[in-house]
Amino acid sequence: MTRLQRVCVYIALIFLSIPALLPMTWMVSTSLKTDKQVFATEGKAAPTVSLRSLIPSPLQLKNYPDAMSTVPFRTYLRNTVFLCVVNVFGVVLSSAIVAYGFARCTFVGKPLLFIAMISTMAVPPQVTMVPVFALFRALGWYGTYLPLIVPSFFGAPFFIFLMTQFFRTLPDDMAEAARLDGSSEWGIFLRVVLPLSRPALATCAIFQFMGTWNDFLGPLLYLNNPNSYTVAYGLQQFMSKNGGQWTMLMAGATVFTLPMIVLFFFAQKTFIQGIATTGVKG
């Protein structure tokens, strides 16, 4: 890259960072304000939103303890982390296996099955909720974590589709060499394809983590014990009664979001270790 190009890239990145940072900055800044600093009062206009109004003064830290004390945050957090770990593990593993089948193996009816898999995503979930609920209830899973865990061990179409796309782009010759060495398909999957697909696996892991972290409907429909609820459920609960107090809501939302930011910041290192750095020549 020339020096000029590099400068241009920097300018573009910094310029675009402003809108990208806006929602999060706003969320955090509002969580540090009082209602009076946000809305119109007694014949005065509300402060028109400007970049300067994002800096709260004076700082209102009280929203945080207030927000945290309204829900049993620690119980919810433990439940959520449990669900996230199990689901990420289950979904990434099972989806990768299935995706390898679609991307690298030949079998009868493959195109049809692939379309069938994609098509399961095109059915609006609102209409399958009742039969799915009835099914889980018939299995005796209502009121337990099982409906929120078990399905993820059978692969998620979104991730299967995504990983299939990735696996198909991998160069063939390494797998071919392994095959000549007498490696089984399973061995190729485990020792050739998986290590090369770390970016895709990390992407899926992050998406699933966020999906479980944000999932509010699943716990709502299947859990009945207040002690087994999750943070997303807590946020929604918090929202429904404190709907008017945006400053507190934003404090709750900030606490809710923080773990995901940290996770992403560290996980995305994996993206950089693609083929580019493992030194593999196709």
Added chain:
Amino acid sequence: MPEPPVRPSRIRKWLRKNGTGLLFISPWLVGFFCFTIGPFFSSVYLSFNSYDLVHRPVWVGAANYATLLHDDPMFWQSLWVTVKYAVVSVPVGIVVGVALAILLNTKVKGQTLFRTIFYLPSIVPAVANAVVFSWILNPEIGLINGILRSLGLEGPAWLNDPKWALWSLMLMGLWGVGGSMVIYLAGLQDIPIHLYEAATLDGASAYQRLRKVTLPLLTPVIFFNLVMGIIGSFQYFTEAFIMTNGGPEGSTSFYALYLFQRAWQYLDMGYACAMAWIVFVITMVITGIVFQSQKRWVHFGH
């Protein structure tokens, strides 16, 4: 001619040809038959019934479909709103997502930080995001109208104006592009460096490398995001539900919103199932066309 009796070796041959693949996809197959297909067929069945979630479904033939197509203006309106949204937001989302990913893939200092920054909007929970954008788009004290005012213009009432509400939601959608951006980024990591090196040796400019190497090798993920974007727009729900609930004057009455209303608020699940299967067919026809076209533009490494 009678079929020759099946010999064990034929089964073995069939298994050798198909067994491994089927074994690999078996987790999904099992899940599909256990958890997915039953509910699907039951919702197809319900679409030919009058079903209020409580009483036994009553068979009504194609009446739900007939009413939808002939006597329900809301059905057509919501379909139109959804198509408008899809036609604008899917291509724009792809272009923006790819551009950001390429930008973030250049080797610059602070790459990690920038990637996190651009992904941040996707992490903000939907309820908080709704509040943030109701402020950004607030007609009186909002950021956008504040900027317009400093230029001497008075902006519209955005989410409160039937002419602008849908555009406001499309604009909001741009902040959610981080998800697909991450997928493109992951895709960019898979492009072997030697291809770039070869292109550079051939004297290709940065633009030519982008056109001849980067974009073609990114097509499988672009294809993925295109298909998911189409499916996603027909199920677009959360933001519209929280922020406009279909208003003002029906300008954001998305299909999924209307379906939800029929199913869970008016307790008309049979009707909602019919709506679901109509949109299923539409989505699958479009997806099918996209799949057909992939031979022409989607490039796989081998």
Added chain:
Amino acid sequence: MGIDQSPDSRPAWAGRLKAAGALLLVLAVIAVLAPPSPPELHHPGRIKVIFWHAFAGEWQPIYEGMVARFNASQTKYEVVPVSVPGDALTMKFLLSSAGGATPDILLDWDPILGTWTDKGLIRSYDSVMSPEERRAYLAETYPIVKRNSMYKGKIMAMIDGLDFWAVYYRLDHLKEVGVDKDHLPKSLEELVELGKRLDRYDDQHRLRRVGFLPQGLVGFAPAFGGGFNKNGRIVVDTPENLRAMQFLGQIQKRLGYDTITRFTSSLAADAGPNMPLIAGNYSIMFDGEWRVKQVAQYKPDLPYIVAPLPAPAGGKPNACNTAPNYLVIPTAAKCPKGAWEFAKYCVGIQHPEEGGRHMGEMGWVPDNPSIARSKAYQAYLRKYPQYKVFVDLMTSPNLGMFPQGSLQKFVTDEISKAEDGVLRGTLSPENALKTVETHLDAERERLRKLGQPVLEGRT
């Protein structure tokens, strides 16, 4: 074997070991985090009564405190409260009903009674009350509470909190135009005139304060003698409702829809220490009884007074809509008797002191006069004297109700769309109400064609 091309290729067992290690790690994390199912019951051996409600935040401990008092008050049942986010409660209940796993009792504040009764989702209290209890309920309960709790002649709900509306005046604003609390408007027309004098603009001609901004057809219809239930049918297009709609449309037109939208969008939402009444965004507000307690909590020295809505010319005094919290027993409840015992305790039947304490803690009006007379409730009224206006409204003959019947949600949505059109000026009040009726008829016709019985209204 395998990937000899890769510079960092290691023997296969190393990879296997790594995979096994990762697996072990994941299992360990799961084992550590796996949530032990905590004991739900505090009183094993009692009959469980599952109770879903939507109180969260500061209200949850207050409400569940009452549940705990119930559990301590007897030895047969244990009520297990589950707080479900308000927007989602209805959906969770419908799904659990379709799947056959309902709670024993639940509290919902959406207008659902007609639909849920007609669909057979909830059972009548008649089946769990003793004849004596039923007689006492009908004899002692305030008429408006009874009307809200009954549907088609059956007692379908207990009312745990009934919302009323009255006018809140900011006395400091009224003073600016020389009006004091002894000279409040005597008619709705006077109220509107007073409101006009209280509008304030800033130097850029932006609306900064609105004197009086009436919105909500269902809320204002009773003052014009209107309503939405007649002879067991939902009605919308009546001369009285039309007058109410015209009234709302006119005020909107005077200020301009766009101006109002811009003004209202800059206000804090309606709860919290900066709600519009306290912030002084409006001088006069037609609002619910819960504001009295909120003002006392957030700004005890706010100079304000509450009074019933004055009648428009030819209209009705002391009129407003009423909005109940329904305590209902699902048809599939496993323990309806226990649900009834709890409901009685909740709304203070046979327990006036407990009822008085509960209604006072929640800031609600009492269901019957003996609760109103209880020591606990009288103490509450002494603490919040303005609240008495709402207790007095209980006996007004001019109280309205939401549309009732299977189509109540449909028609409520249609009415708000119609009102939106009128306020925007895109629909005339006449056309707006006609449109609602047309859509309602089309919906009835559609359901008839599908063979779904259209049940509506109370007889």
